Amino acid sequence: xxxxxxxxxxxxxxxxxxxxxxxxxxxxxxxxxxxxxxxxxxxxxxxxxxxxxxxxxxxxxxxxxxxxxxxxxxxxxxxxxxxxxxxxxxxxxxxxxxxxxxxxxxxxxxxxxxxxxxxxxxxxxxxxxxxxxxxxxxxxxxxxxxxxxxxxxxxxxxxxxxxxxxxxxxxxxxxxxxxxxxxxxxxxxxxxxxxxxxxxxxxxxxxxxxxxxxxxxxxxxxxxxxxxxxxxxxxxxxxxxxxxxxxxxxxxxxxxxxxxxxxxxxxxxxxxxxxxxxxxxxxxxxxxxxxxxxxxxxxxxxxxxxxxxxxxxxxxxxxxxxx
Amino acid sequence: xxxxxxxxxxxxxxxxxxxxxxxxxxxxxxxxxxxxxxxxxxxxxxxxxxxxxxxxxxxxxxxxxxxxxxxxxxxxxxxxxxxxxxxxxxxxxxxxxxxxxxxxxxxxxxxxxxxxxxxxxxxxxxxxxxxxxxxxxxxxxxxxxxxxxxxxxxxxxxxxxxxxxxxxxxxxxxxxxxxxxxxxxxxxxxxxxxxxxxxxxxxxxxxxxxxxxxxxxxxxxxxxxxxxxxxxxxxxxxxxxxxxxxxxxxxxxxxxxxxxxxxxxxxxxxxxxxxxxxxxxxxxxxxxxxxxxxxxxxxxxxxxxxxxxxxxxxxxxxxxxxxxxxxxxxxxxxxxxxxxxxxxxxxxxxxxxxxxxxxxxxxxxxxxxxxxxxxxxxxxxxxxxxxxxxxxxxxxxxxxxx
Numbered sequence: 001x002x003x004x005x006x007x008x009x010x011x012x013x014x015x016x017x018x019x020x021x022x023x024x025x026x027x028x029x030x031x032x033x034x035x036x037x038x039x040x041x042x043x044x045x046x047x048x049x050x051x052x053x054x055x056x057x058x059x060x061x062x063x064x065x066x067x068x069x070x071x072x073x074x075x076x077x078x079x080x081x082x083x084x085x086x087x088x089x090x091x092x093x094x095x096x097x098x099x100x101x102x103x104x105x106x107x108x109x110x111x112x113x114x115x116x117x118x119x120x121x122x123x124x125x126x127x128x129x130x131x132x133x134x135x136x137x138x139x140x141x142x143x144x145x146x147x148x149x150x151x152x153x154x155x156x157x158x159x160x161x162x163x164x165x166x167x168x169x170x171x172x173x174x175x176x177x178x179x180x181x182x183x184x185x186x187x188x189x190x191x192x193x194x195x196x197x198x199x200x201x202x203x204x205x206x207x208x209x210x211x212x213x214x215x216x217x218x219x220x221x222x223x224x225x226x227x228x229x230x231x232x233x234x235x236x237x238x239x240x241x242x243x244x245x246x247x248x249x250x251x252x253x254x255x256x257x258x259x260x261x262x263x264x265x266x267x268x269x270x271x272x273x274x275x276x277x278x279x280x281x282x283x284x285x286x287x288x289x290x291x292x293x294x295x296x297x298x299x300x301x302x303x304x305x306x307x308x309x310x311x312x313x314x315x316x317x318x319x320x321x322x323x
Numbered sequence: 324x325x326x327x328x329x330x331x332x333x334x335x336x337x338x339x340x341x342x343x344x345x346x347x348x349x350x351x352x353x354x355x356x357x358x359x360x361x362x363x364x365x366x367x368x369x370x371x372x373x374x375x376x377x378x379x380x381x382x383x384x385x386x387x388x389x390x391x392x393x394x395x396x397x398x399x400x401x402x403x404x405x406x407x408x409x410x411x412x413x414x415x416x417x418x419x420x421x422x423x424x425x426x427x428x429x430x431x432x433x434x435x436x437x438x439x440x441x442x443x444x445x446x447x448x449x450x451x452x453x454x455x456x457x458x459x460x461x462x463x464x465x466x467x468x469x470x471x472x473x474x475x476x477x478x479x480x481x482x483x484x485x486x487x488x489x490x491x492x493x494x495x496x497x498x499x500x501x502x503x504x505x506x507x508x509x510x511x512x513x514x515x516x517x518x519x520x521x522x523x524x525x526x527x528x529x530x531x532x533x534x535x536x537x538x539x540x541x542x543x544x545x546x547x548x549x550x551x552x553x554x555x556x557x558x559x560x561x562x563x564x565x566x567x568x569x570x571x572x573x574x575x576x577x578x579x580x581x582x583x584x585x586x587x588x589x590x591x592x593x594x595x596x597x598x599x600x601x602x603x604x605x606x607x608x609x610x611x612x613x614x615x616x617x618x619x620x621x622x623x624x625x626x627x628x629x630x631x632x633x634x635x636x637x638x639x640x641x642x643x644x645x646x647x648x649x650x651x652x653x654x655x656x657x658x659x660x661x662x663x664x665x666x667x668x669x670x671x672x673x674x675x676x677x678x679x680x681x682x683x684x685x686x687x688x689x690x691x692x693x694x695x696x697x698x699x700x701x702x703x704x705x706x707x708x709x710x711x712x713x714x715x716x717x718x719x720x721x722x723x724x725x
Binding site for chain 2: 321
C-alpha cells in the first residue's frame with residue numbers, strides 16, 4: 001500500500017496482468033509505457049516485457065485500435081493507449097467492429113481488448129482539435145462496448161484489472177485532468193465491477209451525478225453544500241455503459257432532485273442519459289443538468305474559463321433546485 | 324499513367340555536401356566573393372531555377388527566413404522569461420528554408436478562386452509567416468487576444484488565415500493531407516490553375532491520410548503537392564519507429580508520381596524542386612511528393628533546455644523517455660543553419676553584401692519587436708464570445724450554469 005498517482009495505478013494493474021498472461025500485449029504511440037511515482041518502483045512495460053509485446057507505433061490510431069482488436073480476437077488480451085490527439089481517428093475500429101463482432105458472430109467472438117482513450121484539452125490554450133472531453137458521449141452510445149471512466153486512482157487500478165480480464169471489449173476513458181490525483185492504492189491486484197456506480201456521500205436533499213474529471217468539482221461543491229446544511233448524495237457513475245440505473249433511481253426516489261454535471265457538450269451528455277433513466281422510473285422529481293455549451297472549446301482562457309462548468313456552478317444550480 | 328510520368332518517378336538526391344560546405348565557408352568569411360559555379364554546382368545547373376529569380380525576390384526570401392527565425396526566438400525567450408505572454412509553442416526554428424522555399428514558388432495573392440493554398444502542421448509559425456500572415460496578428464493570436472488572427476479562438480496550434488491562402492494549422496497529425504487533396508480536387512473540377520500544398524512531418528508517413536491523399540491525388544491527377552518536412556522526430560520518437568524507408572520520398576513510387584528528396588536547409592534547393600512541382604500541378608500532370616531533409620532546433624513543444632538569448636533546446640527532455648536525440652546531433656545541424664546558408668548564397672551571387680545582410684536582419688528584428696509590442700497592447704477576449712461562431716449565424720446557449 002502506498003500513495004499512487006492515477007496512471008501509476010493503471011500501469012500497476014497492466015503490469016500484473018502481463019506477468020500472468022505471457023500472450024498479452026500493449027500498444028502505444030508517443031506516450032512512453034513508463035510510470036513512476038515517489039516511493040514506488042518505476043514501471044517500464046517496454047523494458048520488462050520487450051518490444052515485441054510492448055510496441056511503440058507510428059501516429060496511426062486506426063492501427064492501434066485495430067491491432068488490439070485483432071490480437072484479442074485470436075485470444076491475446078491487448079491494451080492500447082490512444083492519446084487525445086487520436087481519440088476519434090480509431091472510432092471505426094471500435095464502433096463498427098469491436099462493438100458489433102460478438103453479436104454479429106452469434107456470440108462466437110470474444111474480445112479481451114481494452115482501448116484507453118485519453119480525454120484532454122479542457123484547459124485554457126488547448127482548444128479546437130486538441131480538446132476531446134466530449135467523446136464520452138460518442139463511445140457510450142455504442143452497443144457491445146463497455147465504457148468506463150474512473151475518477152480515482154483506486155478505482156482506476158481495479159477497473160483496469162477487470163477490463164483486461166473481461167471477454168468484452170472495454171473503452172477505458174482516462175480524463176487527463178486527473179493526472180495529479182494520488183491516493184492510497186494496494187500493491188496487490190484487485191478488481192472492481194464494470195457496471196456499478198459509487199455513492200460518494202449520502203443525503204436526502206439532492207442527488208448529484210457526474211463521472212471522471214467532473215468528480216473533483218462535484219466533491220468540492222458537495223463539501224460546500226453540506227457545510228451550508230444541504231444533504232447531498234454525490235454519485236460517481238464510474239461506468240457509462242452499462243449504466244447503473246438502479247443506484248441512480250434509488251437515490252432520486254429518496255431525494256426527488258437530480259442535478260447532473262458534465263464537462264462534455266450539453267446535447268446527449270452522459271447527464272442527459274442519467275436524467276432520462278431516472279425520469280422513466282421516478283415520479284415527481286425535479287431535474288437540472290450542467291454541461292459545456294454546444295461549442296468547441298475556444299483557446300482564449302477568458303472565454304474557456306467562463307464556459308467550463310465548475311464547482312460554483314454546481315453550488316448555484318443546487319441551491320435553485322432545492323429551494 | 325504515361326511513360327513521361329514513369330520516367331520521372333525516381334528519387335532525386337540532395338546536392339553535394341561539398342557545395343554546402345563552400346557556401347558555409349563563404350558565409351563565415353563574410354566575403355562577397357564570386358563562386359566558381361563549375362566547382363560549386365558540380366551537380367549541374369539545369370533546373371537551378373532560383374538563379375533566375377530577381378534580386379528583390381531573393382532578398383524577400385532571405386527576409387522571410389529571418390522573420391520566422393526572430394519571431395520564434397522571441398517566442399522561445401518569452402516562454403522562458405515572460406509570463407504575461409501565455410502560449411503553447413511548437414517551434415519551427417531550423418526548418419525555415421522549407422516553408423520559405425515552398426511558399427516562394429506559390430501565388431500568395433488573390434481571392435480563394437485565384438490564390439494557391441497551403442495546409443500546415445501545428446508547428447505553424449514558419450508556414451504562416453512564409454505564406455504572408457501578418458506577424459502582429461499572429462503574435463496576438465498566440466497570446467489569445469481578441470484582435471488576434473483568429474480572434475482568440477485558435478491559439479498557436481490552430482491558426483488560419485484564408486486571406487493569404489493559409490488554410491490553417493492541423494491540430495491532428497494526418498487529416499490535413501486529405502483535406503488539402505480535397506481542395507486540389509475542387510481546383511481540378513472547376514478548371515482553376517490553383518495548387519494545393521500540404522506540409523506534414525515525418526510522422527505523417529504512418530497515418531492512413533498520407534497514403535489516401537497521394538493515392539487519390541495520383542488517380543485523379545490533382546494539383547496537389549505533399550511536402551514532408553523530415554526533421555527526424557515526431558514528437559520525441561525517431562522516424563525509424565514509424566517508417567521503414569530512409570527516404571520517405573521513395574513512397575512516391577508506389578503512387579507512380581515524382582518523389583523528390585531535397586536539402587531542406589537550403590532555400591534555393593527547396594524553391595527549385597517546388598517550382599517544378601507547381602508547374603507540373605498547374606499543367607494538369609498531377610501531384611508531387613517532396614521530402615525536405617531538415618531539423619528542428621527546439622524540443623517538440625515549449626523550450627525545455629533552452630536559455631534566453633541562445634538558440635536551441637539542449638540536453639535531455641524530461642518529456643521524452645522512449646528515445647531522444649543526442650545533443651551532438653543538434654550541434655551538427657546548427658552548423659548547417661538555413662539563415663547562414665541563404666545569406667551565404669545571396670552574398671556569393673552578389674545579390675547583397677555582408678553589410679546589407681546585417682541591415683536586413685536588423686530591420687527584421689525591429690519588425691518582430693514591433694509585432695510583439697503591438698500584441699502586448701491588445702485587449703483580452705470577452706468571455707461571453709465563447710458561445711459565438713459555432714454556426715455562421717447567432718450563438719449557442721450557455722449551459723454551464725445549469
